[in-house]
Amino acid sequence: MRIDSIFTFGGAGAQERPLRWRRLAGMSVGLVYLFFPVMDIVTGEVTGARAVWGALGLIAYVACFLTTALVPKEYGESTPLTYGSMGGATLLAVGLPFLFGGGWLTLPIYTTVIYSMALRPAWALLGMLVMGAVVALVGLLRQHDPAGTVVLLFQVVTLGILFMSVRNTRMLMLQLHQARDEVARLAASEERLRIARDLHDLLGHSLSLIVLKSELAGRLAENGAERAVTEILDIESVARQALVEVRDAVSGYRQRGLAGELDGARAALEAAGTQVTVRLAGTPLPDAVDGLLGWAVREGATNVLRHARAARCEITVVHDEEATVLEIMDDGRGAAAYGPGSGLSGLTERVEAAGGAVAAGPCETGFALRVRVPRAVGSRT
Structure with a gap:
């Protein structure tokens, strides 16, 4: 099993480790599901020591999720801390609804969203089935409203599939950017090969001519022939032309x-x-x-x-x-x-x-x- 991405909204492919505030912005969309267990504590439906343990449980759940999502790691990498925090969130999402029932059944839904965004599809589907079983079992044991339980099960399935699609879209976007970067790298490599090949062809011809004319000018100069000056001027002309051709070849405009x-x-x-x-x-x-x-x-x-x-x-x-x-x-x-x-x-x-x-x-x-x-x-x- 491998954790691929955690709520990396915005800037796909631009950087493999998205900014933390972008991850937090993506996570905050799902925090609405914590409203129901929080209201159970605020309205007094859960009181006394149970309220204290419930609040601590919610804080621990949020901490586990934040650790899962925000632990610095390269895209597609995972750490023992990541797996541990996700396991802690899973245990709390299973245990708290059994203890408190009612609005706490939203935690499995939120955990399903985590699985869908963080895991490969096969593991996400397995997690979705587990969370659905938790909702159904808690609803049965705690005598939760059957219609409400069905709605929660429907949300587990629909949100799980929705966010798996979102994750797959993110993965495709990243692969697209990686492919674009590879095309750019190959184009740069091809351009380097073009320049090397052009320089070889250009300089090979020009330098061969310069060598020949230099040898000829040397022999003529030894004999005191005036033609040596002409050959030297030709060498200068060929060298200047070679310089122009090299510049044109590097620029890619040579005809x-x-x-x-x-x-x-x-x-x-x-x-x-x-x-x-x-x-x-x-x-x-x-x-x-x-x-x-x-x-x-x-x-x-x-x-x-x-x-x-x-x-x-x-x-x-x-x-x-x-x-x-x-x-x-x-x-x-x-x-x-x-x-x-x-x-x-x-x-x-x-x-x-x-x-x-x-x-x-x-x-x-x-x-x-x-x-x-x-x-x-x-x-x-």
Whole structure:
């Protein structure tokens, strides 16, 4: 058995341990049932020592209930003190009506409300049956008005079911808030992965180009060639552009176009001494396909720069009614040490998420990267 919640009215899910005054506000609704035994003492129907014991019993009952409801605990947790106080309230709800009868039969009703709000449905139903039996037995032994006893039994059932429904609603609200928090956490995690992937793709290409141009500038400077200054200025330009792209990627506003990536790939590869041939066929690409293939060109060109040491590289883009296909082929040495890295894995994830496919590996002339994206990607945007 587990105590799940005690009158946590207001602010569901906002905090797992509701404020005590909110719990007290919820409990005060049920305190109206204590009016009848209190009136028995005030009006003199119960007098003398019995009145003193009755008052002490009521005080003990309220104390047990307050302890049950207000003992600090995390949502869904319980303590021995919680169980003990609920047990004390149960004993008083059974014993006091047997001793005093009449209006004291409202205590089992109030205790049923406690069960309904505090326990799982199966245990709450069991408690409701026990309290109903107490009302029926006390009404019979104390010769209570039969009609009044039936009304009390009806209240035990209806209020028990009502507050079980209230508790279930509270539980669903809490689960909803927890699910919303989990969605937010997953979204943040996905955003971190996006940023990491974008930074890898952006910086891998830019830094490779900076390294190549730095090596070239160094050799030219050793020979006293004036072109070294031009290469150094290009390095500065590439570094500034990389900084802008990183900021855009972190902000989520970067637009990666195929044409711009083709120009960047051509410039980087030619700076490395690779002759580049670009072939385009088909109608203008949809925005979604254009951006995705821009990433593919950047990744493919970066791999050629890093691993291939190729003399020639061909980039072909064919777009027809069914799909768009990008092929990057080189005659370098990258095929000999081929192994899919994080960049290619990230590209594969992007393409497969769009319903496409990526194939990479050695070919007759060197190494080939092939990306196929269905036309449906463009039609959805």
